[in-house]
Amino acid sequence: MSIRHGLLALLERGPSHGYQLRAEFDAATGATWPLNVGQVYTTLDRLERDGFVVQDGAPDADGRIAYRITDEGRAEVRAWFTSPVSPKAAPRDELAIKLALAVTTPGVDVVSVVQTQRGATMTSLQELTRLKVQAGSGGGDLAWSLVLDSLVFRAEAEIRWLDHCEARVARAAAGRAVPAPTSVAPIPPTPVTAAKQARR
């Protein structure tokens, strides 16, 4: 997630200071990617260094400094919106790496790793659905409900992939015709949480 570009996009609506930006960011994304104010100010410093924002006048009575977007900043936001998010750039995918290692590490019950993850992902999919129902009944905030849909589709894809993994692993085990080591006490699997993934 590019906080830089998120903040720049918000600043295009008008000058704003850090606390305000954080609140607007949370409102736009439904607090799916909660920011702390320190992150916001660090990011603003870098944006200022890069010439994308400038300080907008003197600090207010509370000592807060407002920032204003520059022309360079506007160009950067436009470029961001017009370019696709590269799947390569996202530092995914802990889960795929975990599964790959599980398959190749002796003594790991891969099926149970898959099931643990699927249970966790299913639970978060249930929660997302509940949030969607709430969002839908309140007349609907389009931005928020699209963010939710994105998480729903992602969770769904992950479950589908886990089903696929389970079937492949079962087929591979049957092919080897060796008794499946399911009775061996497995290394207890820890699911990758959806919240962690949402950050990425």
Next chain:
Amino acid sequence: MSAPVLLLSRVTREHVQGDTVVHALCGVDLAVHAGELVAVMGPSGSGKSTLLHVAGGLDTPTAGSVFVEGRDLATLTAAQVAAVRRRSVGYVFQDLNLLPSLSALENVSLPLELDGVRRGMARRAAREALDEVGVGALAGRFPDEMSGGQQQRVAIARALVGPRRLLLADEPTGALDCTTGEEVLRVLRGRCEAGAAGVLVTHEARHAAWADRVVFLRDGVVVDQSGPVAGAESLLAGGAV
């Protein structure tokens, strides 16, 4: 907690195919309480539909017991099981089976009328059920005068009409588009929240997510269950470390 509306206890269902015995279900335990929607997920051949048929008295387990509203179906006569099916259980299947020559209202009131309920009373109940799923205005239309989503709602109204407390749905969003399918799930969910017990069989995780609990079935065995977590906040707040 009150007694479950549906209880499967160590249910096994075997089919004999030539020389081999296929275990469609193998020692399945499942309790569904009033107000609860449970989804059953699994690939084709995992036993999902068999589970639903056994739960609704359409199929008989080879071993184990099925209780609907506290009554062990194995102790009932065929006529009594049929009465439980008509009065306590509502089915929504992918194949809607609406009768083309009857209006929406008549389709919904028919099961009650066949069960001996007076026509006026059956029609009143049918109208209420249609209202509940949001198609009360279409009561006089015939199936071919309605969209797929509207027909599906009528089928659900028919499954809900009268005092039925157990709702069994097999891929109820089958041929519907994404948004209409969601509407159907919303209706199912609402009905369960209003006090029915529901079982939803699906292979779509997105649909199963509407349930309170998801049961994963593989080769006739429950391999996994997932329930709700503490709260939605836990899902969203976890990354703030």
